[in-house]
Amino acid sequence: MWVFPFNTAQRKIFQSLTPAMVSGAVSSPTLMAFLEQLGGTAPLARIFSKRSKKTLKRVLIAPLNWGLGHATRCIPLIRALQDLGADVLLASDGVALNLLQAEFPHLPCLELPSYRIRYDTPSMVWNIGRQLPRILWAIWQEHQVVERWVKQYDLSGILSDNRYGCFSRRVNSVFITHQLHVRVPWLSWLVRPTLRLFMAQFDAIWVPDVAEPPGLSGALSHADKLPSSRVQFIGILTRMSSYERHPEYDVAVVLSGPEPQRSLLEQRLLEQAMFSPLKFIFIQGKTQAKNHHFVSPNIEVVTFLTSEELNQVLLSTQWLISRSGYSSIMDLAALGKKAILIPTPGQTEQEYLADFLSEQHFFVKQKQEALNIEQGIRDLSQTSGIPQGKYATDAFHPVLEQWLVQL
Known part of the structure; x- marks a missing residue:
């Protein structure tokens, strides 16, 4: 499902766009004038223009809707990609998608199948076990959807935050997780290799933590042996920054x-x-x-x-x-x-x-x-709190820039 952030005046401009303009070269004066008139919604307009991958990298960012954390930690990635000149599409569902729309009203948003996770009991095994068929079905569905989008929107790359189905063999796909070693009572021996099979479908695995153990995530990401040679620690991902504020x-x-x-x-x-x-x-x-x-x-x-x-x-x-x-x-x-x-x-x-x-x-x-x-x-x-500045908040930038250049 598309979410169009046009106002009334912009919608009239968009409706006047002819098929010839859409299929024409990006250097077309008419098309460029159209994009200028759209102003803040130009990223959405670019979805309908046929641009060369040499001049535009189009990236899909798809965080899991499991609370808001996966979406919020993608915010610095989205901001950085825009600063690097990438064309960004956002995809999720539920409250996570709502948050992304509120943060980036000028960017196009796509809706993915929902995992519909609930925690009705204190037992993780029971909570996830009884929802597992629905979760696996959602993973399969989202993969089918993403494969269509790769062709439909001419995607260059995918950043998937814990959405196991958001990958494609046709474009570079990165999986973002801080849980290389998932902790599941009595079932870790089964769950960990299963999840690694899912992660093996991706070209790279980015861990939002420092490489030196124990890091911020401890044993969740650090162990004697990494599960894959494609794992890269990129530093923490946060939308927060520290500056002086009056107490309130x-x-x-x-x-x-x-x-x-x-x-x-x-x-x-x-x-x-x-x-x-x-x-x-x-x-x-x-x-x-x-x-x-x-x-x-x-x-x-x-x-x-x-x-x-x-x-x-x-x-x-x-x-x-x-x-x-x-x-x-x-x-x-x-x-x-x-x-x-x-x-x-x-x-x-x-x-x-x-x-x-x-x-x-x-x-x-x-x-x-x-x-x-x-x-x-x-x-x-x-307590001391974690000393401000202990973890660099921009360490991921070189990794992201290098990835984008190589797409």
Whole structure:
């Protein structure tokens, strides 16, 4: 499904475009005038022009819709590709697609089949096991869709963030993951080789971490032996940057992840925040529509914030509360903030990361069923946070530029 960001005047211009103009050379004065008139929507107009790969690299970026983390960590890649002159198409589904549309309203967006992941129980084996047929079907479907898009939109390359079906043998396809060694209770022996078979379909595997162990992801990405010679550590991916901001909030709660656990965590935190003297802001992670309200004099609630808005809020907040997803941790590393990490129940990756980082006294870990905001904030005095600047936020640039040049 296409999402067209034209306004009324631009739509009239687009409708006046003739087939001859579309199929003509890019140097056509008429076509160039059309692109100039479109202004901010020119990237979408270029989809309909036949340009040589020598003058334009067209890249599809497809993050998984499993919370917002996979989409948010693709934002710096999207920005960098635009700066490098690439023509970028975005693809995902659900809240992740909504977020990308809000961040990049001028870029074309495509809708992929949904995995429809839910975490109804604290058991990862049960949660994923019973949804596995649907997930595998979605992977097969998305691969068929991507193969069509490669030809239809003349793609030059694909960056797939944890979408196992978003590859094509006809163009260079890169898989982005921080989990080279997935942790699944009792089934790691089966799951790991299976996922490596999927990853083997890609030309390269990019890990958003430093190569020197233990890095930020610990054992999830670092082990004695890499699963493939095509693995490359590219440095962390974060949309956040650090600068001075005037203090405004005591606590920022950043919510994300699959339902119903997202809503359960929000409710438990709200119940405790209501009786706290501290000033809170809750960012719900609901990207369907933007709403803002106060549930009490000390609790401000917003459905979602753009990257720039969120960056400003987090920098003006003393303490953060969030899930222990890897994308959230990369953002915390960029900001140097202290945080209470609450793993999604049954999501073993988040449980591992919360343990791994709290043991180093970077953050405080609390379980969802045993939340205590007051105690958590007291415990933060014994933590350091990840020192701001410890991990370079632009290390991926040379890797991305080299990849683009070689397409």
